[in-house]
Amino acid sequence: MDICSMTALELGKKIQQKKISVVEAVKAALECIEDREPEINSFVTVDAEGALKRAEEVQKSIGEGTITSPLAGVPVGIKDNMCTKGLLTTCGSKILKNFKPTFTAEAVRNLERAGAVIIGKTNMDEFAMGSTTETSYYGETKNPWNPAHVPGGSSGGSCAAVAAGECTYALGSDTGGSIRQPSSFCGVVGIKPTYGTVSRYGLIAYGSSLDQIGPIGKNVADCAAVLEIIASHDKKDSTSISRKDYGFTGALIDDIKGMRIGIPRDYFGEGLDCEVKENILNAVKVLEDKGASVEEFDLSLVQYAIPAYYVIASAEASSNLSRFDGVKYGYRTETYEGLHDMYKKTRSEGFGAEAKRRIMLGSFVLSSGYYDAYYLKALRTKTLIKNAFDSAFDKYDIIAAPAAPTTAPVLGKSLSDPLKMYLGDIYTVSVNLAGLPGISVPVGTDSSGLPIGMQLIGNCFEEKKIIRAAYAYEQTRTAAGKGESEYGKTV
Amino acid sequence: MAKQYETVIGLEVHVELATKTKIFCSCSTSFGGAPNTHTCPVCTGMPGSLPVLNKQVVEYAIAIGLATNCEITRVCKFDRKNYFYPDNPQNYQISQLYLPIARNGYVEIETGDTKKKVRIHEMHMEEDAGKLVHDEWDDTSIVDYNRSGVPLVEIVSEPDMRSADEVLAYLEKLRMIIQYLGASDCKLQEGSMRADVNLSVREMGSGKFGTRTEMKNLNSFKAIARAIEGERQRQIELLEEGRAVVQETRRWDDNKEYSYAMRSKEDAQDYRYFPEPDLVPVMIDEAWIEKIKMMQPELRDEKLARYKKEYEIPEYDARIITESKHMADIFEKAAAICKNPKKVSNWLMVETLRLLKESGMEPEEIRFSPENLAKLVKLTDSGDINSSVAKQVFVKMFEENTDPESYVKEHGLRTVNDEGELRAVLEQVIADNPQAAADYKSGKEKALGALVGQTMKIMRGKANPGQVNQRLKELLG
Numbered sequence: 001m002d003i004c005s006m007t008a009l010e011l012g013k014k015i016q017q018k019k020i021s022v023v024e025a026v027k028a029a030l031e032c033i034e035d036r037e038p039e040i041n042s043f044v045t046v047d048a049e050g051a052l053k054r055a056e057e058v059q060k061s062i063g064e065g066t067i068t069s070p071l072a073g074v075p076v077g078i079k080d081n082m083c084t085k086g087l088l089t090t091c092g093s094k095i096l097k098n099f100k101p102t103f104t105a106e107a108v109r110n111l112e113r114a115g116a117v118i119i120g121k122t123n124m125d126e127f128a129m130g131s132t133t134e135t136s137y138y139g140e141t142k143n144p145w146n147p148a149h150v151p152g153g154s155s156g157g158s159c160a161a162v163a164a165g166e167c168t169y170a171l172g173s174d175t176g177g178s179i180r181q182p183s184s185f186c187g188v189v190g191i192k193p194t195y196g197t198v199s200r201y202g203l204i205a206y207g208s209s210l211d212q213i214g215p216i217g218k219n220v221a222d223c224a225a226v227l228e229i230i231a232s233h234d235k236k237d238s239t240s241i242s243r244k245d246y247g248f249t250g251a252l253i254d255d256i257k258g259m260r261i262g263i264p265r266d267y268f269g270e271g272l273d274c275e276v277k278e279n280i281l282n283a284v285k286v287l288e289d290k291g292a293s294v295e296e297f298d299l300s301l302v303q304y305a306i307p308a309y310y311v312i313a314s315a316e317a318s319s320n321l322s323r324f325d326g327v328k329y330g331y332r333t334e335t336y337e338g339l340h341d342m343y344k345k346t347r348s349e350g351f352g353a354e355a356k357r358r359i360m361l362g363s364f365v366l367s368s369g370y371y372d373a374y375y376l377k378a379l380r381t382k383t384l385i386k387n388a389f390d391s392a393f394d395k396y397d398i399i400a401a402p403a404a405p406t407t408a409p410v411l412g413k414s415l416s417d418p419l420k421m422y423l424g425d426i427y428t429v430s431v432n433l434a435g436l437p438g439i440s441v442p443v444g445t446d447s448s449g450l451p452i453g454m455q456l457i458g459n460c461f462e463e464k465k466i467i468r469a470a471y472a473y474e475q476t477r478t479a480a481g482k483g484e485s486e487y488g489k490t491v
Numbered sequence: 492m493a494k495q496y497e498t499v500i501g502l503e504v505h506v507e508l509a510t511k512t513k514i515f516c517s518c519s520t521s522f523g524g525a526p527n528t529h530t531c532p533v534c535t536g537m538p539g540s541l542p543v544l545n546k547q548v549v550e551y552a553i554a555i556g557l558a559t560n561c562e563i564t565r566v567c568k569f570d571r572k573n574y575f576y577p578d579n580p581q582n583y584q585i586s587q588l589y590l591p592i593a594r595n596g597y598v599e600i601e602t603g604d605t606k607k608k609v610r611i612h613e614m615h616m617e618e619d620a621g622k623l624v625h626d627e628w629d630d631t632s633i634v635d636y637n638r639s640g641v642p643l644v645e646i647v648s649e650p651d652m653r654s655a656d657e658v659l660a661y662l663e664k665l666r667m668i669i670q671y672l673g674a675s676d677c678k679l680q681e682g683s684m685r686a687d688v689n690l691s692v693r694e695m696g697s698g699k700f701g702t703r704t705e706m707k708n709l710n711s712f713k714a715i716a717r718a719i720e721g722e723r724q725r726q727i728e729l730l731e732e733g734r735a736v737v738q739e740t741r742r743w744d745d746n747k748e749y750s751y752a753m754r755s756k757e758d759a760q761d762y763r764y765f766p767e768p769d770l771v772p773v774m775i776d777e778a779w780i781e782k783i784k785m786m787q788p789e790l791r792d793e794k795l796a797r798y799k800k801e802y803e804i805p806e807y808d809a810r811i812i813t814e815s816k817h818m819a820d821i822f823e824k825a826a827a828i829c830k831n832p833k834k835v836s837n838w839l840m841v842e843t844l845r846l847l848k849e850s851g852m853e854p855e856e857i858r859f860s861p862e863n864l865a866k867l868v869k870l871t872d873s874g875d876i877n878s879s880v881a882k883q884v885f886v887k888m889f890e891e892n893t894d895p896e897s898y899v900k901e902h903g904l905r906t907v908n909d910e911g912e913l914r915a916v917l918e919q920v921i922a923d924n925p926q927a928a929a930d931y932k933s934g935k936e937k938a939l940g941a942l943v944g945q946t947m948k949i950m951r952g953k954a955n956p957g958q959v960n961q962r963l964k965e966l967l968g
Contacts, residue, residue: 083539096538103532105539202539208768237541238770316768319571322582323536327634339632343575366573366763375765 105202177428184453
């Protein structure tokens, strides 16, 4: 079997059994990257030298028995907004084009402790602002299923790299759907964990109160295994939560009898592509056939989620991005007269249009006289949305919904109409506002062959329920001859 | 008749807290490191770094809040204050706006015979900024982040003060409270206590406040007093000329004794405050507050009242001694050991204050231990050394915390009480100075002084002058 089409757990097992060496695994990934990158552009940085060196170290540790993780030696792609010591970390922005962090993000360190080999840093929308990976300073990433289409975003590089086999799994980050939506567009599985589950230390912030790192993989089992490794209570992140149970792989059970699934009517109305709708409802039917009870309900407040999200995320971003000023690190304009001119030119030249738009939007909603009307109101809306989910979870174990209203759009069609692009986040942003876990799992393709993902949403700290349902669905789908075999089918 | 004006003053006081580490990271707060050596990704604002609150900062802030009669906010939060400046590595300062840790307090001040309450509007916690150094030669600015993230509290008073005297009394009061709590050393010169003065004037009897200005860069109590007088005059002159006071921030130049406008209200920055999403709310429960109350030391006012009752020392002395917690601690411990509070107080009030003044030191910088001071008092009480020797030993002790007992022993300074030795010296002196002895015998009382002097010289000060006097009279009588 081709190394690049293996899942992370399969490859990890072969490495443990010494059937494949870590260097072989890394070389296979590098070859795939060499082959696919000219077309796909999933990576900002490929660290071939570092990965090969690291492969030998990990191989040695596996041999000595000091690393025993099931994913030891498996090549991983890291989204370029997570700090990696000494390795370029750009956030997809010109303003960090020369930035090499002095420390490694906690989630990445957790992976390294488990023997992961970082193959490179994946492309993304600039500072995770965008839904297509087209706002990256380092060129757009293309969808491996059809390079005329976007991979989604902002973790488009991570999802495309996994779909193309350039790395076995990847880390992404999700502030308003940035793991789930591109996972849906690229036909891979992605989990956005409960806020506070994975440390944000070393994740370059976009919207601090919404950002969460999560796994992207070829199937549910891989994602559960990765989440189990990256999740931790980190004292360096005050918003990190100490959880009772980190055993996410314990939920990989093909049994969902009695599980109560809620279908929010509001998520299946106007604006939803009918092919997407049909595929999701078929997938829900599969779950029902396997013994789950399914019921439609009104979630309400759905129309307020997008404005609330864009107010809160932009407000936080406008402040988070203020540190990029040319003083301490990153890009600085070449000629300037005095401090203010340096600030202005550096930031004007260093940030792209979407980042600037959100900085301006965020600065506006926080400015004196507007704070109450926008920011405070958005915070109240956030609370109401959380309440609406709370009452839904009184009745249901999980909620099933689309991850995005459409399949992947054609390149170059989205950025011209930002408002329309923002509306594409309608099914994902509420989950971030409420701090809930969500998973996107492939359920089929549309008539043009582009993947469709189903989103399963759980209550806080109930990742195991969505993992179990997604896994059970995936088992049926794989048995029916779909699923994993489809990855890289355009290769 | 000329109009009478009243000055209305409110203060914003920044106090640097005495924690060992910074407010949001574990870097050292100590002074004097080479630039950018007490730094880490958090206090230099590196991308991806996150703040973690130092609990000791909250405890000091609660302690100050309780000691200034404030209400402690049970769910308190941090906010971001956004502004661009290179000394502020994130281009926002983590501070508190919406839910500061303490509110609605007061302290009682005394000026002359009048007592008065100055209300405290609120107190909040925040982080200090780094330091910019402008290199004129190279035409560049360089920044040192060693101070970035040092914890501060800002105490905002109500506009309750009416004169420079009241302002100084209020600052002294805050300084003493905070020093007693051990929460800060409160040194204006070194910047661990900084005051911004909000001042307006109005016609006497008016119920409405005038337009205020805010004055910054006040580095000493004297500068504050001068700045208040200068600004009061400036505002009155404006009003007398029929012109309006402009609401603005002004910088006091203490050398020129004049303030300069820095920025007016129109170009005041919009700080776009919003809740800091990287920190969780600080939940302060009754048990925590009780614990801090229990640990609260006796404050100055209580101590003063106790001194008046417990030790027989003048009120004036008690005030001076309790002005510094360090001095009060020395007093109490030394008094307990030697059981002579009056003498201990005398050493502090006379010699200690004199030497402090001569060497330009603060009472906090006293180096000698209460044990050594007690030993010195015992040595004089027992007559083992005379007062001139004691002063000589004290200077040594003040400088180096020398143990008086060993010093006296090593240098042979003990008063000679051996009658035989003294008698021999006296007889020698009389024999060597027959003229003086004869003069005394013939009634010239003054001649005795010369003989005493000679004796003391030979004895190298170790004799008791009274005793020498007595014995000489006996021998010559």
